[in-house]
Every structure is written in C-alpha cells, then in structure tokens.
Amino acid sequence: LNHEDMTLSYFHSPSFPAVRAITNHERKRILVTGGAGFVGSHLVDRLMLMGHEVIVLDNFFTGNKRNVQHWMGHPHFELIRHDVVDPFMIEVDQIYHLACPASPPHYQYNPIKTVKTSVMGTINMLGLAKRTKARFLLTSTSEVYGDPEEHPQKETYWGHVNPIGPRACYDEGKRVAETLTYSYMHQDEVDVRVARIFNTFGPRMNENDGRVVSNFIMQALRGDELTIYGDGQQTRSFQYIHDLVDGLILLMNKNYKDPVNLGNPEEYTIREFAEMIRSEINANVDIMSLPPTEDDPQRRRPDIGRAKRHLGWAPKFSVHQGIRETVQYFKNNKMEQSWYAT
Ligand code: NAD
Ligand code: UDP
Numbered sequence: 156l157n158h159e160d161m162t163l164s165y166f167h168s169p170s171f172p173a174v175r176a177i178t179n180h181e182r183k184r185i186l187v188t189g190g191a192g193f194v195g196s197h198l199v200d201r202l203m204l205m206g207h208e209v210i211v212l213d214n215f216f217t218g219n220k221r222n223v224q225h226w227m228g229h230p231h232f233e234l235i236r237h238d239v240v241d242p243f244m245i246e247v248d249q250i251y252h253l254a255c256p257a258s259p260p261h262y263q264y265n266p267i268k269t270v271k272t273s274v275m276g277t278i279n280m281l282g283l284a285k286r287t288k289a290r291f292l293l294t295s296t297s298e299v300y301g302d303p304e305e306h307p308q309k310e311t312y313w314g315h316v317n318p319i320g321p322r323a324c325y326d327e328g329k330r331v332a333e334t335l336t337y338s339y340m341h342q343d344e345v346d347v348r349v350a351r352i353f354n355t356f357g358p359r360m361n362e363n364d365g366r367v368v369s370n371f372i373m374q375a376l377r378g379d380e381l382t383i384y385g386d387g388q389q390t391r392s393f394q395y396i397h398d399l400v401d402g403l404i405l406l407m408n409k410n411y412k413d414p415v416n417l418g419n420p421e422e423y424t425i426r427e428f429a430e431m432i433r434s435e436i437n438a439n440v441d442i443m444s445l446p447p448t449e450d451d452p453q454r455r456r457p458d459i460g461r462a463k464r465h466l467g468w469a470p471k472f473s474v475h476q477g478i479r480e481t482v483q484y485f486k487n488n489k490m491e492q493s494w495y496a497t
Contacts, residue, residue: 171229177206182231184208184246186289188239188280189253191218193360194294194352197396198251198403199223203231210245214238217256222359239276240268246287249407252280253294255329259322259448260365266324273328274335281339284346292348292407293336297418297455298326299351307456310351310414320450333414340412348406353418353457357396357477358484368393371429372478372485375436385447387426392456394419395477398470402462411465418457419470435478 185202189195190211195218202209203226210233211223226232237243239254255272256262262269277293284291300308301316316326339345356368363369374381394417402417423431429442462468 172200172204172225174204174229174231175206182207183248184210186210186212186245186247186250186280186283187253188212188251188276189218189255189294190251191215191220191222191234192253192257193218193222193357194257194355194396194399195251195253196222196359197357197400198253199226199232201400201404203229207231209233210235210247212237212239212243212254214254217258217261217361217364219361239279240271242279243283245283247283247289248287250280250284250289250291251294251403251407252277252291255294255325257296257325258361258364258366259325262325263321266321269324270328273325273332277332277335281335281345285339285343288346290346290348290407291336291339292350292403293332294403295329295333295349295351295414296325297351297353297416297457298322298452299330299333300452300455301326302450302452303454306454307420307458308416309458310416310461317450321448322450347412349414350403350406351414351416351457352399353394353416353455354391355394355396355399355418357481359396360481362485362488367391367425367428368478368481369485371432372436372482375432375440376482376485378437378440380441380443381429381433383425383429383442383444385425385444385451387429387442387444388424389451389453390422390424390455391428392418392420392422393428393474393477394470395472395474395480398472401471402466402468405466405468406462409466413461415462415466416457416459417462417468418459419472419474420456420459421474422456423474431475432478435475436482 191213208231300314305312340347360369
C-alpha cells in the first residue's frame with residue numbers, strides 16, 4: 156500500500172461510524188477545546204457524523220481519550236494534548252470553547268488553575284478566533300446567575316454570585332470569560348456566540364466526578380445510600396446531553412450573538428430527584444442527609460424563550476428517558492471496567 160491507499164482504506168474502514176459525505180466547500184475545520192470531556196465528546200461525535208473535520212484540544216484533566224477513541228485514526232479527526240492556558244496556533248473556521256472542569260469537586264480542586272483556564276484559556280482561544288476570523292462559541296453556565304433571586308432565570312438577569320466563596324473560581328471565571336468574549340466582539344469584531352448551559356447529564360459523565368446525577372446513579376447501582384447535601388429542597392433542572400448538542404450546533408450556525416440559555420425547564424428538588432433515581436434503579440437503597448455545601452444555589456430553572464424564538468430549539472428528551480439511557484451506560488461501563496480488571 157502506498158500512503159494514499161492507506162488513507163483511503165482507513166477512511167472506508169468499517170470500524171468507524173459512517174460520516175455524511177459533504178463537499179470540501181461545505182466541510183468546516185472545527186476546533187473543540189475540552190473535546191475529550193463529557194459534553195465535548197458528544198459534540199465531536201455529532202460534528203464528525205455531519206462530515207466536518209474536527210480537532211480536539213484537551214489536557215485530560217477531567218476528560219479521557221476513551222471518550223473519543225472511536226474516531227482515532229479517522230482522516231477527519233485529530234486529538235492534541237494541550238493546555239488552553241498556553242497559546243495555540245492553527246487555522247480553523249469555528250471554535251467551540253469548552254475546556255474547563257465543570258463539576259464542583261473538580262473545579263474546586265485547584266481554584267487558581269480553574270480561574271487561569273477560564274481567563275487565559277478564553278483569551279487564547281479568542282485571540283485565535285481573531286487571527287483566523289473563526290466564529291467562536293463559549294460554553295458558559297447557569298452558574299453566572301449564582302444563587303438567583305429571579306426564578307426562572309432569563310438571560311437578562313445579572314446574577315447573584317459570591318465573589319470570594321468556594322464556587323467563585325468557576326462562576327466568576329465564566330463571568331469574565333463572557334466579558335472577554337463580548338469585548339473581543341466589540342473591540343476586534345470577533346464573531347461570537349455564548350451558550351449558558353444548565354445542568355446536563357448523560358452517558359460518558361465521569362462516574363466519580365461528584366455531580367448529583369452520577370453520584371445518585373452510582374450509589375443506587377452499588378446499593379449505597381444516596382447522599383443529599385442539605386435538606387434537599389434546593390432545585391435543579393436537568394437536560395439530556397443530546398438536546399444540549401442540538402442547541403450548541405444551532406447556536407453556532409444561527410445569526411444570534413447575545414447569550415442563550417440551553418437547559419430543560421423540568422425542575423426537581425434534589426430530594427424528589429433522589430426518590431426518582433431510587434424508584435428507577437433500586438427501591439431498597441436509603442437516602443441520607445449530609446451537611447449543606449457552601450453557597451449552593453437554592454433554585455435553578457432556565458427560561459428558554461430566547462432559544463425557542465431565535466434558534467427554534469426546545470428539549471426533546473424527558474428527564475426520565477435520559478436517566479434510563481444513562482443508567483444503562485453506567486451499567487455497561489461497570490461491566491467493561493470489571494472486564495478490564497480481570
Ligand atoms: P468535563 O469536565 O467532562 O469536560 C471538560 C473538558 O475540558 C475535559 O476533557 C478536560 O480535560 C478539559 N480541560 C479542562 N481544563 C483544561 C485546560 N486547561 N486545557 C485543556 N483542556 C482542559 O465537563 P463537561 O460537563 O463536559 O463541561 C464542558 C463545558 O460545558 C465546560 O466549559 C463547562 O463549564 C460547560 N458546562 C457544563 C455543564 C454540565 O452540566 N455538564 C453545565 C454548564 C456548563
Ligand atoms: N448534590 C447532592 N448530593 C450529591 C451531589 C450533589 O445533594 O451527592 C446536590 C448539590 O448540593 C446541588 C445539586 O445536587 O444542590 C446539584 O449538584 P451538582 O454538583 O450536580 O451541580 P451544580 O451544583 O453545579 O448545579
């Protein structure tokens with residue numbers, strides 16, 4: 156085989172999922188920072204299946220090569236170990252900037268690094284967007300609303316964040332990332348999009364990442380008590396990963412520049428959510444109360460009017476549907492891990 160034959164044989168290899176055939180003109184070069192993480196790897200799957208060329212930058216702090224290993228060797232795919240705190244040069248058409256730990260135990264593990272990732276990482280990626288004239292999308296968060304005094308939260312709400320509390324490294328980091336994004340838009344005409352993502356769950360969540368969905372599912376599967384922090388009256392609204400990926404791709408490709416909430420307004424108290432997981436997985440487990448965590452937002456539900464109006468987007472999956480698929484994933488994953496261990 157000469158080099159060209161090898162490329163072709165890889166391209167047609169039945170071991171890769173079939174990607175859409177599009178013209179070179181339609182195919183974009185897309186950079187996904189944090190693409191080996193939970194959200195990033197699902198976004199990568201969708202962009203690859205659409206026929207685009209995808210480059211992932213990741214330092215593997217919370218992500219894992221296994222999340223994208225099914226694309227390794229595909230001629231449209233590249234995985235690069237890189238920390239976004241350091242500048243990076245490449246020519247691309249679009250940048251989805253996700254790189255940042257998202258679960259509270261992870262982002263609180265090294266708060267200074269979390270702030271550096273949000274601030275310096277976002278400056279570096281905006282600089283790249285400016286130089287290459289790439290369109291830039293920031294994955295911001297509902298945490299910019301802090302412990303909200305308005306409910307549900309609209310994009311026009313400015314938020315209620317403790318700037319020196321344990322969540323500040325993440326919340327304020329993302330708030331500055333938004334400020335930077337719009338400063339580059341006004342000052343340097345960078346073409347920007349900002350998604351404010353609400354709690355999202357699904358397959359490939361890291362089972363030890365400490366977020367409530369993975370904690371409760373793993374505890375119920377192991378037969379351990381479900382751990383509620385505080386009285387469990389705090390609320391969250393949970394969205395399934397595939398809905399989020401739809402929203403991110405729509406936002407990137409529509410012509411709307413203001414921040415857009417992406418979340419599922421189905422709201423649960425954490426106690427109701429624990430009871431739901433228990434009835435889905437294992438009726439025999441107990442629910443225990445642990446001390447509340449500091450500055451835990453008490454209510455959270457997105458107003459998604461803007462996403463509906465400007466993107467024609469609304470979630471399609473119910474929380475129940477998503478939870479069933481996620482439970483199946485964690486069960487399969489456990490089987491796979493015990494197989495690796497033998
Ligand atoms: P994740 O932890 O699974 O993924 C983050 C990825 O970024 C990982 O692959 C990690 O290794 C990588 N990363 C972290 N720091 C980096 C650095 N300095 N350089 C390069 N790579 C780095 O989290 P996720 O849930 O997939 O979140 C992805 C994005 O979505 C984050 O920006 C997060 O703030 C945002 N978000 C997620 C949620 C959610 O519920 N999942 C909610 C709001 C916002
Ligand atoms: N939570 C809980 N038990 C757990 C993990 C989380 O009661 O084992 C609570 C947590 O205090 C918060 C909610 O569940 O009120 C969502 O927490 P998560 O860490 O998933 O996300 P975030 O706080 O960032 O929304």
